[in-house]
Amino acid sequence: MAEPKTTEYVVPQSVGEAVEALSESPKARVIAGGTDLMVGMREGHVHPTRLVDITRIQELIGISTQNGSLRIGAATKIDEILHHPTVRSEYPALVDAGQLLGGWQIQNMATLAGNLCNASPAAEMSGPLLVLDAEVEVMGPSGERRIPLGEFWTGPGKTVLEPAEILTTIVIPGKVSGRLSAYQRVDIRHSVDIALVSSAVGVELSEGKVQLARIALGAVAPTVIRVTEAEAYLQGRTLSEEVLDKVEDLAEAAAVPITDVRASAEYRSAMAGVLARRVLLLAAERG
Amino acid sequence: MADKELTVSQAFRSVGQPLSQIDSAGKTTGLTQYLQDLSVPGMLHGSIVRSTIPHGLIRKIDTSQAERLPGVRAIITAKDCPGVLFGPQKPEDWEILCQDRVRYIGDEVAAVAATSPEVAKEAAQLVRIEYEELPAVYDPFEAMKPGAAVLWEQHPDNIAYRFFIERGDVDEALAQADHVFEHDFYTGRFYHAPMEPIGCIVQYQADGSYTMWGPTHVPFRSRMTYSKGLGVSMAKIRIIVPPFGGSFGMKYELNVNCIAAVLAKKCGRPLKFFYSREEDISAGHPRMGLHFHFRLGINRDGRFVGKEARVVGTGGARTFWTPPVLSTACYRIDGLYHFQNVRTEGLLVYTNQSPATCFRGFGNAEALTAFETFIDEVGEKIGIDPVQLRRMNSVKSGDLTLHGWNIVSCGYQECLDRAEEVSGFRDRNQPPKVPPRRVVVRGIGLAGGNHISGNRVIIDEFDGSSAQVRVGFDGQVDVIVGDPDIGQGMNTVFAQIAAEVLGLDPTSVRSLPVDTLISPHGIGTLGSRGTTIVGRAVQLAAEDARAKIVTLAAEMLGMEPGRVEFQGGNASVAKDGNRRVSMREIGTEYSTRHGGAYLVGNGDFTPPTEFPDASKYGNLSAAYVFGVHVAEVEVDTETGAVRVVNYWAVHDSGTVINPSTATGQVHGGVAQGISSALTEEVLVKDGLVTNPNFLDYRIPGFQDIPEMHVEFVETQDPYGPFGAKSIGESSLNPAASAVCNAIYNAVGVRVHQTPVTPERLWKLMETARQGEGKK
Missing domain, CATH: 3.30.365.10 (Aldehyde oxidase/xanthine dehydrogenase, molybdopterin binding domain)
Structure with missing residues (x-):
């Protein structure tokens, strides 16, 4: 057991201090809500030398609108997002997903950035943000950069974040309207559970015809994925039974799931289709 | 029953009052001191070194690295233990620590005492064990085949215990019956999930005695078991039972008490063990998986004429309370229906998994899950309403059953009547021929059950x-x-x-x-x-x-x-x-x-029960109880997800002494029953538990359990206080089958395995649809 006996805990007051604190300690980890990290530490999967608590950094807390885009600070709790009037009226998929994330206690602690950085392919908030073309702002020792969310994850638990980089802000640019968006998952327990498969859909309709569609699937690939074939197919079409059947087939085909303790690959693939179809209809009905 | 209007409880002042539990103030404010809250001055903390392989010979145990860890006070292995085989039931196959062989992932090889739980756990991980791996076997049917890996040389067929009962001439009865139906069912490995995992505090005294703090259903019987394992007289063991943080059958005799005793003696300090949730699920002692096979002979008029059954239990590597659980699974149901001729064989099989033990319902919940779904199917096949089928064949007040059980009072008929009436079960729709697509459909299911109030046969000494x-x-x-x-x-x-x-x-x-x-x-x-x-x-x-x-x-x-x-x-x-x-x-x-x-x-x-004779004839219980449950479900026909949306439970528990706590028992029993039907199963792959946490082992939350309508049909029974009978286990017994029958009513497919997870039901529905497509 070469593992450290103790873990240092630091509470920086600014993003700069946080980056510095991370740089000093090679096995340091950012902690916000801790709802994934603390479980991982208790189970012995991660052994940070230092925890850098970002929840006291004022610039990382809260939700603001700026030129039609929505900016969510990294340390903003899921519960705060759930109750934000703009989120509620403009981005219903985020509300769908946030309400399913853990239970109330988890929603009071967990942050949106934490959910994204944990990089679980089953993460609730990833799909909805992906279909809204969200981007993340990152600060590190070599400065700031902005990454489209679709390029953020590289595999289960893996992101493009460099050592000592911090995700500071999630930006929803507003280029895709979120009004007709929705999220659902297939699960086993109706109380606290994790997605066996999830789907998020954002759609823009004009006189019944699809102007733009975004379909995401969770827990069917190493990262949350977009079903671009179905998105392209939907362009200009009405949501007839035939079109929905085709979307279901395309989503099922796009899924490349594994079999694990939660579900078989066969079931996950079938549910990917079922959910994509179902969530597309649900999103469209919100018009 | 004639003077039912003049309810007994009206004559009482205290009996019949819906009081809160007298200790509920402490439990709801956090003042109650559970085991985890207790400590003894000078107390150390223990951790068990568990086998990481399913089956193998221990070649070497190296504790040197663990001993050097600061804070470690003592480490014990089998050489520190008396080395006698002991246990709560026959065959006695417990060792305090494994002597030369491990038989499941989690088997107990060594134990560490240290100044904190964290140090103890770290030290336990530093104990190095070298094994010579042996072939392992997990499926009971595989385990009984010649050439299978053998867990105990004394049992070369891996059969730990065999139950057999026969009355009448089953072969003749089935040959003469108008119809013979067969049914297979499997109920999965089910974890008790008490809020408080297994634990104990043990202190060794200068006079050679041990004081043990810990929840146990059977403190006096525990003394008997531990005294044999530790090689001391019963009087040298004192057991103090703190408030329970839940058990549901899990906390009877537990070997960790003996491990703690040996360790406490060695280090001369009191010692606490407290399992993590992962340890409790994966190395603890769940309800065993049970396979049922029934053959039922029935005449055109609906009368049962004979039943043959085979019950196979996946007992795990050692024997806890599984032998009487298996027996109960084999024949308790004969006290609910008159089968006239029965023959049942039960086999308890050793496998390389953690030893199973008893669970609320004690085998009868499982047997009823299997049989009450069968009755539903049989009734439909011969065109007799399944409720009527139950009425025709069930025991009644004053009956003496095949095995000599005196059914002094029985309110089963009243439970059936009332459950049908309040739930609207009579007005149910016919199930669809093929599961429909892209809809959420409702269905309703009914199931009955029985139980005992005390069981003469499971404790030799007295009742x-x-x-x-x-x-x-x-x-x-x-x-x-x-x-x-x-x-x-x-x-x-x-x-x-x-x-x-x-x-x-x-x-x-x-x-x-x-x-x-x-x-x-x-x-x-x-x-x-x-x-x-x-x-x-x-x-x-x-x-x-x-x-x-x-x-x-x-x-x-x-x-x-x-x-x-x-x-x-x-x-x-x-x-x-x-x-x-x-x-x-x-x-x-x-x-x-x-x-x-x-x-x-x-x-x-002492109730007028009889210890059964060699043929297992004799009145088992002071009083027999009955209940009928009705579940209404919604099934998502695309995903297979099932939600129970309505629930009715009607019970005959004799006089209800406390309607509040009795109703609470039904609420808890139904919740456990629903989740045993839908979500809860300990999953084991190659001997390793793959879901040892509450994310992947899914106990129900509030959203999974519907509002329940609970009623009691009060019968008069002479033996219990003021005519009271039991409720604890009968509250659970019919629940899983009511849910399974409701699923059938909703989508037209029969389930033969619990839990019916969404994926399992989806597969059944897909198969039914494909079968229909081929016609």
């Missing part, structure tokens, strides 16, 4: 209980029994019984915790015997105390004993009621006259 009801110098009335409240509210019921007899406010009566140094020898809280058998002893003890109080009060008041009556905590006089003596005055007077002694009422009750 009775004793109690004391005492009044102290201060007038405080205490109830003392040897059978612990396991969280279900027994102590509240005992207080109500004593209060009824003595005219007291039940909240003023205390039921004392069980401590084997002080309490009378009790066989334990098992077999749903608490209210009926222990409760009757409490009633008799209270009556004995009452007689002594009457004599004393009459003397103090200067009048005839026959004129003394009890009211509001006082003994008073009937005719000139202004003259009274209080319980306080009585206690003080008695104590003063007798050098401080308590006024003690003694009671003991």
Whole structure:
């Protein structure tokens, strides 16, 4: 057991201090809500030398609108997002997903950035943000950069974040309207559970015809994925039974799931289709 | 039953009152001290070094690295233990620590005492064990085949225990029957999920004795088991039972107490073990998986004429309470229906998994899950309403069953009637021929069940209980029994019984915790015997105390004993009621006259049960209980997700002493039953538990459990206190089959395995649709 006996805990007051604190300690980890990290530490999967608590950094807390885009600070709790009037009226998929994330206690602690950085392919908030073309702002020792969310994850638990980089802000640019968006998952327990498969859909309709569609699937690939074939197919079409059947087939085909303790690959693939179809209809009905 | 309108409870003051549990204030405010809250001065913390392989010979144990870790105080292996095989049931196959061989992932090889739980756990990971791996076997049918890996040389066929019962001529009956139907069902490995995992504190004393703190249903029987394992007399073991953080059958005898005893003696310090949730699920002792195969002979008119059954249990690597659980799974149902001719073989099979043990329902919940889904199917096939089928074949008050069980009172028919009426079950839709697509459909299902109130056969020694009801110098009335409240509210019921007899406010009566140094020898809280058998002893003890109080009060008041009556905590006089003596005055007077002694009422009750003969004939229980459940479900026909949206439960538990706690028992039993039907299963792959946490082992939350409508049909039974019978286990028994039958009614597919997870139901529906497509 070469593992450290103790873990240092630091509470920086600014993003700069946080980056510095991370740089000093090679096995340091950012902690916000801790709802994934603390479980991982208790189970012995991660052994940070230092925890850098970002929840006291004022610039990382809260939700603001700026030129039609929505900016969510990294340390903003899921519960705060759930109750934000703009989120509620403009981005219903985020509300769908946030309400399913853990239970109330988890929603009071967990942050949106934490959910994204944990990089679980089953993460609730990833799909909805992906279909809204969200981007993340990152600060590190070599400065700031902005990454489209679709390029953020590289595999289960893996992101493009460099050592000592911090995700500071999630930006929803507003280029895709979120009004007709929705999220659902297939699960086993109706109380606290994790997605066996999830789907998020954002759609823009004009006189019944699809102007733009975004379909995401969770827990069917190493990262949350977009079903671009179905998105392209939907362009200009009405949501007839035939079109929905085709979307279901395309989503099922796009899924490349594994079999694990939660579900078989066969079931996950079938549910990917079922959910994509179902969530597309649900999103469209919100018009 | 004729004078049912004149309900018994109206004549009572305390019995029949819906009181909250008398210890609920502590439990809801956090003041109750559970095992995890307790510590003993100087206490160390223990951790068990567990096998990481499913089967193998131990070649070498190296503790040197662990010993060097700061904070480690002692490490023990089998060489520190007496080395005798022992256990709570036959075959006795426990070792305190594995001597030369491990038989499941989690088997106990060594143990560490350290200054903190963290250091103990770290040290446990530093103990290096070299194994020579052996082939392992997990499926009971594979395990019984020649050439399979053998777990115990004494049992070359891997059969730990075999049950057999036969009455009448089954072969002839099935040959003559108008119809013979067959049915297979498997109920999965099911974890008790108490909020408090397994644990204990053990202290070694200078006189060579051990004091053990920890929840157990059977403290006195635990002494017997541990005394053999530790090689000391029963009197050298004292067990103190703190408030339970849940058990549901899990916390009977537990080997960790013996491990802790050896370790505590070695390091000369008291010691606490407390399992993590992961340890509790993966290395603990769940309900075993049971395979049922039934053949049922039935005549055109619906009469059962014969039943043949085979029940195979996946017992795991050692024997806990699985033999009587298997027996119960084999024949308890014969006390619900008259099968006329029966033959059942039960096989308990060793496999390389953690040893299973008993679970609320004790095999009967599983058997009913299998059989009540079968009846539903049989009724449909022969065109007789399944409720009518149950009515025609069920036992009734006054019946003597095939195995000699006296069904003194039986409210099953009334339960069926009432459940049908309140739930609207009669007006149900026909199930669809093929599962429909892209809809959420509703379905409704009904199932019945029975249970016992005490079980003569599972404890060799006796079936009775004793109690004391005492009044102290201060007038405080205490109830003392040897059978612990396991969280279900027994102590509240005992207080109500004593209060009824003595005219007291039940909240003023205390039921004392069980401590084997002080309490009378009790066989334990098992077999749903608490209210009926222990409760009757409490009633008799209270009556004995009452007689002594009457004599004393009459003397103090200067009048005839026959004129003394009890009211509001006082003994008073009937005719000139202004003259009274209080319980306080009585206690003080008695104590003063007798050098401080308590006024003690003694009671003991042995029900008229019979230890079964060699053919297993004999009346098993003081009283038999019945219940009928109706579940209404919504099934998502695309995903297979099932949601229970309505629930009705009607029970015959005799006189209900406390409607609040009895209803609470039904709520809990139904919740467990629903999740045993839908979500909960310990998943094991190559001997390794793959879902040892509450994310992937899914106990129900509020959103998974519907509002329940609970009713009682009160029968009159002579043996329990004021006519009371049991409720603890019967509350769970019909639930899973009611849900399975509702699923059939919704989508038209039969399930033959629980839990029916969304994926399993999806596959069944897809198969049914493909079958239909081929026609």
